[in-house]
Amino acid sequence: MPDVGDVVTAQLVVAPYDGTTSASLAVTAPDGTVSSPVASTADGGQTWTAPLTYTAAGVWLLRWTVTGTGASVENQQVAVAPTPGAGQTGRVYATTTDLANYLRAAPPLDASGLLLAASKMLDTRVLFLCRYDVDDDGMPTDPDVAAAIGRAVCAQVAWWDEVGDSTGAAGVGYGSVAIGSVNLGRSVTSVSGDDSAARQIAPQVMDELRSPDLHDKLVIGAVAVPW
Template sequence: MAYATIADLVPAYVDPEPADAELLLTRASRLVDGALLTAVYPVDEDGLPTETAHVTALKEATCEQVAAWLEAGETGTGATAEYRDVQIGSVRLARGGRGSETGAGGGGSAAARLAPQALLILQQAQLTGHEPYTYQACEAADG
């Protein structure tokens, strides 16, 4: 289930609407979920946040992720490399694109990590940076 709708995405973050907007929102929501693995926040029976600030943060982070992917030519699949060939003065950087080999030092696709704006939104909502923890369930008192 996506944290944002097409109406949330268009035109506030992108315009025109991408043909695969629904799929991009779903994929971006999965990536946002990955950033929330140790987050603790109240949810409903479907696992969706109940506090307005969290609902807003997840929606905005999802939209920012889709916007970043579209800017980079990414589809959320990981098939697009971060860059193929970049030259700044005498420095030339190249990473494999589709159908080419990436070396061990390759950074992979933009789909593999959360976009900076999406991460900032989650951080500001205090949904990231938590350590994993365990707990023991309380036993019901016999009465």
Template structure:
């Protein structure tokens, strides 16, 4: 199991929703893996023996980013929202009809597979100075 940067209690504080939905711990783990894959793996920072950041500013920023990602998924309707709709061009519900050419969109291009704007805000905080995000490592 990889690092999980936020707890259910942090998510409840972030969203103001208590109790959090039953699957929140799993979503926090999934969001942590996503941020590790998309952002965190490119940086070297001080870690404890479990791989968690030792700098409290970075730890708080990662927790906020993970909570923001999970909250974003809740707004979108799920962490894979949109993947099931790849390829639709017209959807009708009653008298409402929506159309769009998304046939070229892959599951990874759906909004739920993108980093949430509020997560980016946390990760790009001016408090995260270069001495915290030590250096870029290209893998």
């Protein structure tokens, strides 16, 4: 799958073809903008190519129109992914380097998104109960607190890796499913993604927030975090 910014060569092979064959390309971007890259052939009309730059994420439509011998219209849809890490908003308490050091292994390619998701999860489920000094962006100002929260976020990502799920999809059950003549069924004890292991706070998270070097720098409610 191409990413935003990729420069590619769109290609169409025509059969049959001869000297009367001609092809043109119309490209519709995800926002509906239509452009017409110049198509050319180097083998007498069999293979047509056109330069194309994907400038936005989404589904692009490539519409080739062939006239003369081999006349036809060919449509191709191309899904374009965002630039990795682009478009992510919100506080993120750990970097991919922090995660690699925490895991003692190379982080997953989607590490940036996982760290953002873990930061949001801890913000809404744990950190909103905590009291610590922050800057105007809501980031911890004390280096010990920042490091502890960073480790807690990494612990949550590591937990997701252990359970093999980061969204809670594994917690959604099904009653019965028919595929052709095959029927599958199981007892449903949970139909909510919130019940899955992925939606649980990793045990190591609270261990990191109880780090001895925090002392009175981080408080949960009105009570200091116990050591």
